[in-house]
Amino acid sequence: MTEFRQITERESLRKHVAAIHIGGKLTLLQRKLSNCLLLHAYDDLTTKSSHRIDAETLCAMSGYASRDRDTLKAALRALAETTAEWNMLGDDGQEEWGVSSLISYAKLAGGVCEYAYAAPLAAKLYDPSVFSMINMRIQRNFTSGHALALYENCFRFVRTGSTGWWEIDVFRRLMGVDDSAYYEDFSKLNAKIVKPAVKEVNAVSDISLVAETRRESRKVKFIRFLISRNGQETLFDLGDDDALRKSGAYGRLIENGISGRLAQRWIAEHGEAYVAGKLDFVEEERRRGRVRKTPAGYLTAAINGDYRRSDPGPGPAPAAEPGPRLSGAPEMEESQRDRDQAAEARWRRACLEAIEANLEKRSSVSRKAIRDRFETGLEDEFERGQFRRYGWQARGIFARIHGFWSGLIPEGLPDRDAF
Template identity: 45%
Template sequence: MPNIKPLALPPSELKKHVATVHVSGELSLLERKIVNVLLLNAFDDLLTKKRHTLPVGILCTMLGFDSKNYDALKRALLKVMSTPISFDLLHDGGKTDWEASPLIAYASIKNGLCSYEYSDWLAGKLANPDIYTLININVQRQFSGGYALALYENCLRFKRTGSTGWIPVETWRRLLGADASMYDEFKHFSAEVIKKAVKEINQVSNILVSPEYKREARRVVQIRFLVEDNPQKSMYDNEEDEEQKAIRESEAFRRLTLLGVGERLAISWIQQEPDRALQTAIYVEEKAKSKQIRGNAGGYARTVFEKAARIEVGGNGKGQTEPALPRPTVVEKDTSAEERSRQTTAKIKSLTLPEKQKFAEEYMAGGGKGNTYQPETGTFKNALERTAYTSWLRAKIASVPG
């Protein structure tokens, strides 16, 4: 295997490094959805463009929102603009670094177009897949409760490790925006927030969560959630071409994502340079085992892949995974919602090529991004463009009777 030497990074024993991201104050369901849809639209251009745009019609379709209610949309954007996002980085010894920024620095709605900007600092943070987990917008549309969507977002990034780990009750209240005084009593927080959110997540999303509680003197002080794939998730997943499926089943993808590299970024690396992507994963695994990584392994892998001249890999290259946790009990499903989703998926799969092309052209004519549109297949090569288009298409197909 070729010798590839990464940038010189000072070796350091990593004892404890936990990064938590939370939004101060309570966001409504619509406001949380807006944050994710706007980020999805801007993700590829976060570091190269200051201002991002999205047609209001497509924005509303992706939100599952009445596009005629502009006043409600404007109020939601104002709330997002006035809500800070905080990054708390806990280091060994209890020392905490704290940074914060408004979620959106600027927003406007003019001539049917929503324009918005992030601060340079926040754009840099959000462009790092180790900080932000991109959620499936089609899954997001299924949620009807703000607490459920907030818990989903905070559990999703732990799907591969199987558990969120033990987190204090007060931290969970902050992460979910459950700041009302009524939740000072745990029984109210449990009944009105945790139990209802868990039930909705298990009914409508692509993961299953199950809470566990740690008590001191009969008082619940910490909660952790076991997290795993929902066996029903296929009804909400994006349509993926054979290349995407093959990448997700590859050794490089498995090892990179276990290190904490975001799925979108891992797919991009494997598409560009599959051998280098696998070598990066093996190299970082070796460094992690010898405790020579300062910071998180996913961020280190990004530095190695993007900036290293050469990578030197030794050993047998075998990776290790943690055993799966027991599967939590599945609550009753909303069968009518499932059936509608199945019907929509079936209709999309049965589209002819001319029909696919027609829908894609309609989407792009309305202002949807189509930089990687492939007319010969009626699909979009870029994962983010395809996600946005699929969300629009599902809403379009679902609205057609019969």
């Protein structure tokens, strides 16, 4: 979720970048779970005193076995025992400090998780000038808790381009290793924590990091991270897109118990046709009596690639992401599924690289003409909105992008079978 941020630059304070510290001892799963809870509750953070989510949906979003209630209970307990501390400068120039438990309570009953945030913390989390929510799809890529913690810290500063200088002791707290004598040696901290975490963030996320250090008396005392965008959009960049919320798939997702914020994210990431195909599949499963309780958990698994169907609907299915295997889903060997996902991602990336290489050879006038021609050929406002927002990187209209460029590049785009 969010981490402690020591602000040393007055300019950043004037921009209302807050220092929100959440204990660094959270495991990777607990950290993912906290982000999923926040995403689900976000639209109602300041208007409702508590929030409810189907336990299967929560497990599917977080990426672990949906029937493992002991793990879920342990994670919720850890979140309730973790303190969140903030330190910020208000409009009146006065410093505000506060502390709260991360979630004020949690309850599991009848397959539903009920939870709440303390009102002052909820107000901070709801304010995008203070707190930036991360992309759930990107979160699923992380395999290291230290890397995810570093990503969350640095992501808050993506608009300023730098975290500012953190004291090494503060950074150790962020990574949850402040009580380890081993990591008091910066060379060990750098080799085991900093370098691997930076490498993973740069490989799997939407930002790129460069670590810099500053010495005092020949000893490393401070560290900061320079941040740049890495070609993808963030959750808050999505905004309140009217085209997304007016789509038929959005309404059907809401009817199936999916939060508005998550519904918008799914449609933006995967495209309306893909989401509609998954909705059709889950509704068909319900008619056959294969869906127990609420359909939200099954739908989450289907969107994330845990269900496979022979006809996923028009448009390409994006690379499926790993997640829980729910009962009633066709079995597939984990290793084979991982290979398929990796191959799909490599092929899409190779296509986009070929497109970018072709564009680089063209003049600015030619690039604009091609862009205008492609946008004119899009069928509806949703597709045009996707292209205006994400450009050639728009996953939701990848099929149209692929078809368009296949006819423009003489040698064609990479063959899917080669991957």
